[in-house]
Amino acid sequence: MGITERRERERARRRREILDNAWKVASEVGWSAFSVEKVAASAELARGTIYTYFPDLATLVLELGKEALSELSVSLGSAESLGAALDVPVRFAQRSTAAFNLLFPRQEADPPQLMSEGLAEVRRQAAELMGALQRLSSGVETQHLPADEREAAVFLSGIGMAGALIPELRASTSLRHRWQDFCLKGMVAKPDKSGTD
Numbered sequence: 001m002g003i004t005e006r007r008e009r010e011r012a013r014r015r016r017e018i019l020d021n022a023w024k025v026a027s028e029v030g031w032s033a034f035s036v037e038k039v040a041a042s043a044e045l046a047r048g049t050i051y052t053y054f055p056d057l058a059t060l061v062l063e064l065g066k067e068a069l070s071e072l073s074v075s076l077g078s079a080e081s082l083g084a085a086l087d088v089p090v091r092f093a094q095r096s097t098a099a100f101n102l103l104f105p106r107q108e109a110d111p112p113q114l115m116s117e118g119l120a121e122v123r124r125q126a127a128e129l130m131g132a133l134q135r136l137s138s139g140v141e142t143q144h145l146p147a148d149e150r151e152a153a154v155f156l157s158g159i160g161m162a163g164a165l166i167p168e169l170r171a172s173t174s175l176r177h178r179w180q181d182f183c184l185k186g187m188v189a190k191p192d193k194s195g196t197d
Contacts, residue, residue, distance in 0.1 A: 015053050018043055022064055026098035032111050036060065058116040061102070065122040068099035069129075076129050085133050086156070086180050087173075089164035100164060130157040145184075159183045 021043035026034050036057050040047045054060035072092055079085035093100035102119075103126040131153035145152045159180055163169045169176040 011053075014049075018045070018050055018053055018060075019063065019067070022060060023096070023098060026064070026102070027096070031061075031098070031101060031105070031114060034061070034111075034114070057113045058119070061114050062116055062118040062122065064099075065102055065119050068096070068103050069122050069126055071096075071099065072103065072126055073129055076132070082133065082156075082184075083177070083180065086160040087163065087176070089130070089160045090170050090176065093164040093170065104161065104164075106165070127157070130160060133157065133160060155183075 018039065022034075022039045025038045025042050029038060034057075036047055036050050036054075039060070040050050043050070050060070054063065072088070075088045075092060076085055079088055089100070089104075103123055105123075131150075133153070133156040146155055162179065163176045169179055
């Protein structure tokens with residue numbers, strides 16, 4: 001192995017080390033307190049070393065977002081049924097709350113240092129992945145899915161995301177599956193006699 005190959009391997013190893021420590025920091029302190037300084041301290045590196053690999057905080061966070069999106073995509077892509085796909089968000093959130101929160105933030109406004117067009121695009125792609133669940137709905141009794149494809153996508157995404165966001169559904173697989181069943185098979189809605197929607 002030549003010097004150039006060794007340097008490339010060392011650079012790749014150091015980059016991975018920084019990303020691993022960034023995930024550790026995000027898991028420990030959350031995104032609102034996330035900083036290059038904390039990542040550098042966790043990795044036992046100088047701040048300048050972090051900036052050698054990631055020119056600013058937004059670039060580092062974007063790379064983490066891309067990793068989270070890739071993991072979500074693989075998980076959804078390997079789901080063999082709608083039920084399995086609906087459980088992907090909760091399993092994803094359980095494996096990495098930081099990754100889930102990066103892709104699906106619950107706060108209205110992110111800290112300014114996290115905002116970038118690239119991260120907004122990654123989040124849009126994550127939402128689009130969740131909306132593609134209807135590809136798995138053939139053969140499943142889904143009489144209450146909206147006929148409009150876009151509305152059906154939102155409906156299914158909402159069912160899956162509820163499992164990750166509602167603590168009781170997140171904590172209980174049987175309750176979550178009953179919830180999913182209820183939403184998919186549903187009960188015949190009683191007409192609203194008040195005359196309003």
